[in-house]
Amino acid sequence: xxxxxxTPKHLVMGMTNKKSLKCEQHMGHRAMYWYKQKAKKxxxxxxxxxYEKLSINESVPSRFSPECPNSSLLNLHLHALQPExxxxxxxxxxxxxxxxxxxxxxxxRLTVV
Amino acid sequence: xxxxxxxxxxxxxxxxxxxxxxxxSTISGNEYVYWYRQIHSQGPQYIxxxxxxxxxxxxxxxxxxxxRKSSTLILPHATLRDTAVYYCIVRGYAGGTxxxxxxxxxxxxxxxxx
Numbered sequence: 001x002x003x004x005x006x007t008p009k010h011l012v013m014g015m016t017n018k019k020s021l022k023c024e025q026h027m028g029h030r031a032m033y034w035y036k037q038k039a040k041k042x043x044x045x046x047x048x049x050x051y052e053k054l055s056i057n058e059s060v061p062s063r064f065s066p067e068c069p070n071s072s073l074l075n076l077h078l079h080a081l082q083p084e085x086x087x088x089x090x091x092x093x094x095x096x097x098x099x100x101x102x103x104x105x106x107x108x109r110l111t112v113v
Numbered sequence: 114x115x116x117x118x119x120x121x122x123x124x125x126x127x128x129x130x131x132x133x134x135x136x137x138s139t140i141s142g143n144e145y146v147y148w149y150r151q152i153h154s155q156g157p158q159y160i161x162x163x164x165x166x167x168x169x170x171x172x173x174x175x176x177x178x179x180x181r182k183s184s185t186l187i188l189p190h191a192t193l194r195d196t197a198v199y200y201c202i203v204r205g206y207a208g209g210t211x212x213x214x215x216x217x218x219x220x221x222x223x224x225x226x227x
Contacts, residue, residue: 004156033215042200042217043157056214090156092215100147100204102215104156 001026006091006105014113015081021108023074023091031099032074034066035090037107043090049074081112115139115203122222125195131188133221135201138182144205146177147215148186150197150223157200157217160186191225198222 004025013019023032031050035043048056049068063085065077074091088109092102118136125131137146147162161168161175163184168175174187188195200220 042198042219043151045214045216048214088154092156100145100162100202100215101159102149102157104158106156 002103004091004093004103004105006089006108008108009106010109010111012111012113013078013081015083017081018077018079020078021076021089021091021110023076023093023105024072025093025103026072027093027095027103028071029093029095029103030071031094031096032068033092033094033102034074034076035092035104037088037090039087047076078110081110083112086111115141115144117201117203117218119199119201119218119221121219122224125188125191125223125225127193127225127227128190131191131195131223131225133186133188133199133201133223134183135186136183137201137203140181140203141205144203146175146181146184147202147204148173148175149200149202149217150195151200151220152194152197160199191223193225193227196223196225 007022033048034046037043045058046060047066052068063080067075088107090107092104094102115137145162145164148160149157151157160172163175177184198220200217
């Protein structure tokens with residue numbers, strides 16, 4: 001298995017909803033990442049998990065709450081989002097021996113209404 | 114990590130080589146050059162990386178100048194499926210037990226024409 005799987009592929013949520021994005025990999029990677037990408041912009045790093053511990057938070061608002069239950073799974077919990085949070089959310093992972101070589105998922109297209 | 118400068122867009126004819134330049138004049142000795150690409154509506158895809166020697170894999174070649182201040186990604190025989198945004202990223206090595214950041218710049222939009 002050489003993929004990062006993200007679910008759902010598309011999500012529409014209201015500003016008062018709570019939802020979660022899921023990311024899974026079975027490549028033995030020990031770092032996992034969340035990126036946010038707005039239209040026609042490059043991906044922006046949100047969070048880095050290293051060995052299941054949060055190591056980098058790029059000053060992301062608390063309405064985004066990451067969770068890494070085990071080395072294969074990464075979640076992003078969403079609560080009270082704003083329409084400007086609508087974006088493509090990308091998950092990635094990397095192996096300890098090849099730390100700059102990320103494998104990305106196809107993303108979750110989130111629309112906040 | 115050092116900043117990179119890339120042209121905003123480039124065109125290439127199908128079947129010809131695509132040469133994508135990147136300037137990274139402030140690169141330091143332990144920083145690697147990475148190339149990724151992102152095809153529309155997909156996640157970024159790793160292409161190749163290097164430190165100071167030229168590198169080649171099944172997707173592309175990476176030529177790094179001797180002073181390491183610039184590099185060129187070469188797609189030897191571009192196809193329509195190579196149309197994408199290409200990102201040149203400079204990143205330090207964190208040591209394998211901690212993980213740093215991969216920071217994307219604006220990239221180059223490569224359009225391959227029939």
